Amino acid sequence: MNPATHLDTMRRQWQSETDYPVAEAWYQRLDSHNGITRIWEPHVHPLEQANFWHIRGSERDLLIDSGMGIVPLRESFPDLFDGKEIIAVATHTHIDHIGAIHEFEHRWVHAAEARQMEHPSGVVTLICSDIHPALSQIFVEAGYPPFDELLVDAFPHANFNPFDYRLRGAVPTRLLADKDVIDLGDKRFEILHLPGHSPGSICVWEEATGVLFTGDLIYDGPLVYEGPGMDLDIYAQSLRKLKELPVSVVHAGHDPSFDRARLLQIIDDYLSRWNLR
Template sequence: MTERTNWFCAEQLTDTIRRIWEPHVHRFFRANLFHVIGKDVDLIVDFGTGLAPLRPFLNIEIGKPVIALATHVHADHIGSFHEFEHRLGHAAEADGFAGMEDAVTLAHLFRQLSKGVEQKPAPSFEQDDYAILPAPLGRVLVENDTVDIGGPSYRVLHLPGHSPGSIGLLDEASGIFFSGDAIYDGTLVDDLPGCDKSAYLATMRRLRDLDISVAYGGHGAPMSRERMSTIAKAYLDAST
C-alpha cells in the first residue's frame, strides 16, 4: 500500500521500515529515504531535497527520540537534514554538512536542470533559488561505529567512491543493509565532483562479497544479496 501527500509518497517495506520518496522531483534527484522504527529510538536515513518539510510527514510518535543519519552529503539526500536535532554523518564530510556549500552538496546541478520538478512544492517555489540549510553533525561517524535504536543495531561501513564520506548501515543480526548511493539498482555515478574511482573499486570489491539479506539503496528497488553482488561485479568488470 502506498501513502501519498501532495509531495511525498511512502510504502511499508517491513513492519518497522518505510521507504519514502518525492515523486515530483526530477529522476536524477529522486532519492530513497527510510524511516526505521526502533524500540527506543526512530532512525531516519536520508532526507530528500528539502523542497517540502519532511518531518511532519513521518508521523513520529510524540516525545520519541529520533536519530537522523545521512549516508552522504549530496543534495538529493540531505535537503531536510536540518529539521532534525540529532544528526549523524561520516567524518570525511563533517565540514560539508556544516556549510552545505554547492561544491560538496552539488545543489547547483539541481538549479541547472531544465525541469527540476514536475509540479511546484509551493506556489512561491523558484528553482533558481534552491539552497540547502546548514546541518552540523552532532555525532561524527567512522568505520565500525554502531547506531543502536533498541532492537536493530547498525554497524557503520565507510564506502567511499561516490563521495568521500559515503556510508552504509548493516544490521548484522537480520542482514538488512542501507547502502545509500554506494550501490543501488540503477546506473551508478562515479564522475561527479568528489567522486574517486579508485576508492569506488575498493568499495565494490567489499560490497560484492558482503553478507546481507536485503539492501535498501539510495535509489531504485531493494536488492537481494545476489543482485547487489551482480551490480558490484558488473562495475568491477567494466573497470578492467
C-alpha cells in the same frame, strides 16, 4: 548587471512563464512489515530522487537520509515523527540526501563530510543550468534523462518559487567512523565506511537480518562514479568489500530494493566495465 538585479529579472520571467503543475502530495511512502518506511520525492529529477528510510526502534528511531528539503519532512509525516527520539544519519552529503537533516536534533555524518554538511557546495539549487555542463553530460551519458530548466517537474504548492530554494547546511552533532554502532534498543546497526561515490560515504548494516542501507554506493540504476570527490579505485575497493558481506536485502539510496543475487550482479557489471575485477 549586478547579480541581485539579474536574479530579480529571472524571478519575474519565471513567474510569468512557468506552468508547472502543483503536486497532489510531495512525498510518497511505502511501509513494510518490519518497521521500515521508504520515503521519496516523485517530482524530483531521477538523478536527485533519493530514497530515505525511517526505521522504528524500541528505544529510539533512525532516519537514514532526508531528501532535498524542498518541503518540511517532519510535519509531512506526523505518525513517523511523533516526538520519539530520532537519530538522523546522512549516508553522504549530496543535495538529495541531506536536504531536511537540519530539522533534526541528532545529525550524524561521517567525519570526512562534516564540513560539506555544514557548508554545502556543488549542486545546491533546483536550477539545472547551475550544474556544470561537463557533469550534466556525464549524468546523461550514464543514462539519466536530460536536464531542462529545473530539477523538479511539479511544485509543492501554488506559490512555490524554485529560485528561492537553496540546500540548507546543518552542523553535525556526531562524527561517524567505520564500525560505529547505532543502537535503537531492539535493533542494532553498524556503520561501514565505504567511500568512492564520495569521501565519507557510509552504509548502514544490520547484521542480525542482513539488511544493508547503501546510500549511493550501490543502487539498481546508473551509478554515479565520476565527479568531484569521486574515485574509481576506491569505489571498486568498496564494492569488493560489499561482496564479502552476507547481505540479504539492499535498501539503496535510489531505485527499488534488491536481493543478494542482484547485488553481486551489479557489482560484477561495474567492476568489469571499469576493468577492475
